[in-house]
Amino acid sequence: MFSLLQQTAPVVVEESETVIITESAEAAGHGADAAHAVAGAADAAHGASAPGMPQLDFTTFGNQIFWLLVILAVIYWVLSRIALPRIGGVISDRQGAITGDLMAAEEFKQKAKEAEAAYDKALADARAEAGKIVAANKAEIQKELDAAIAHADAEIAARAAESETRIGEIRASAVEDARSVARDVTAALVENFGGKLDQSLVDAAVDQRLKGALQ
């Protein structure tokens, strides 16, 4: 690579000199700039060829190699003993923490599900219990109600029977009253029409007539 640069150097330097002499750098813009760059690089190679590139100064190689090995050893020691185990530990800790958190979250989710199931079950149980209590109360009330109704029915029946007997008495007395009034009226009529009053005959006739009416 370096020899290639050195070979091409004279040609490029000639070109770049014409560019610089005509001073068309500003007008030529980027193209000229690039030419300048190449000129500079070529110049670098050209200039280096006389005293040598610093990269190819073999007297400094021993120094560079020695210090490079020292520095590499130091970096390797620091990295392998301190930095890398620490960073690796932190990363695996983080991974562990994330995994742990995810597992804990999963556990909590499970617990929440269980709690929900327990809640649902408790709710259902409570509903069933409430239904049972309602049914029991209803039955009890129904029983009391039935008893009350039966009691009331009995009372009503008793009262009705009592009323019946009283009505019967009243009716009987009314028949008797009607009968005696009819006898008296018949007797009075018979007497007034100048008939001979025979009380027993009158009674029989009245009874005969009333038989159909007062039944």
Add this chain to the structure above:
Amino acid sequence: MAEEEAGGLVFHPMDQFVIKPLFGEGPVNWYTPTNATLWMALAALAITALLVFGTRGRAIVPNRVQSIAELLYGMVHKMVEDVTGKDGLKYFPYVMTLFCFILFANFLGLLPKSFSPTSHIAVTAVLAVLVFAGVTVLGFVKNGAHFLGLFWVSSAPLALRPVLAVIELISYFVRPVSHSIRLAGNIMAGHAVIKVFAAFAAVAAIAPVSVVAITAMYGLEVLVCLIQAYVFTILTCVYLKDALHPAH
């Protein structure tokens, strides 16, 4: 290195890569703390700050810095696991070391006045050779002679296999070269181009264009820094996978 051009422009695009002693002047011996040492050490400090102090809280819900640290960790960890499989995770710390070092060296190199260690072929070659040697040794230790099956393409016709074996062998040994030059070349080229644009900014007439170009290049370089670190790391993972599971 300074060179006068016709327009009075001064180019030092490679000066930024010169390795200098950190304290005073003098030769660069193997032990001398240099600017390269400083910026590699700053990369190590930045990595420690982010990955160690940033995660000090060990929080389950991370703060911003810890999030970034975990992001890097997760990205490289997933890459290693996806490419090499579960048994490759043993080598995750080393892959993470490579990724963090390259990433932070690249990004710190983008600071003005800073130095990019990863722009030097010496650094990237060592990184690549460590991977190459490690993967090769690991391949033979884990699989014994079966590791050579990597070069023997059993799904190809028998006549083609020796040819393919030679090609595979060459490509295997080219790996560290491309692995290292890709990274160093990208970083070096980006920095050099930015420096060249910066030199043009000295001319008032083209300074606005230059500033816009620097900004655009800088944006591109931010991308390149991340992509090159990623590419280096994922190639490491691919080579590691070849060592662990050499069957074609």
